[in-house]
Amino acid sequence: MTSNPRRGPYICGIDAAMDVVTGKWKSLILWELDNHGTRRFGELKRGLPGVSEKMLIQHLREMEQDGLVHREVYREVPPRVEYSLTEHGTTLNDALRPLGAWGTKRSQRLAAEHELVS
């Protein structure tokens, strides 16, 4: 199965936000789509080195169900599918910014500690 029981009863706001953002590549997809506005499946794949097609499509489907991502199909040959953020996706990305800044500082701190050791 691809989908699991989500949208459950949440204990608090963090809980509700984590539910849609948990997944190895989801925050990166958010970032990638926010950066480029619109991306095709293949572009996303190339933009996220290491992601498998299975996980990419699985995450995109869940994010679509969660109202974060919009999927537009163009009936051409070869087929073209474009993904973009919805308004909710954009606001989620904004809400993640302070966390990203904290993580960046943490990375720098770890790197500095590693410097001292080596």
Added chain:
Amino acid sequence: MTSNPRRGPYICGIDAAMDVVTGKWKSLILWELDNHGTRRFGELKRGLPGVSEKMLIQHLREMEQDGLVHREVYREVPPRVEYSLTEHGTTLNDALRPLGAWGTKRSQRLAAEHELVS
């Protein structure tokens, strides 16, 4: 084993932050400690209905290793152990606030949609 390979090479800040905050109860522990300042193991357990002792201690240990939580042991009978946030834990909690606010709005939206259906 309790610990897994963490503190890996991170792709971005979000990634680095997610690494320390991922875990079913971690954000709740953060919130609980921020709210009360200091909590004993048993108090935390009672404050997080449904958490198992195994997961609680496992998360606390990881958060201690990650420099988010401070553990203070009082050699009394019966034993007393107090947990509190470090400065990094406090700033992480601050960085999570916008995400929590977003999640709260999402919960309200979902509840409203559910109202319409029922």
Added chain:
DNA sequence: TCCAATACTTACCAAGTAGTAAGTATTGAA
């Protein structure tokens, strides 16, 4: 008729995450 290009889809497997339930450690007081 077959091929090329893109976007999936599926089966299978390994590793990680979390729950249950029972056991351990400490030590002062009765």
Added chain:
DNA sequence: TTCAATACTTACTACTTGGTAAGTATTGGA
């Protein structure tokens, strides 16, 4: 000597997450 209270610790299990690799679907053009 045993007990009580707190804070863990361990073994076992089930479920979830993510990876690999191969296959499918679509359809215009050569």
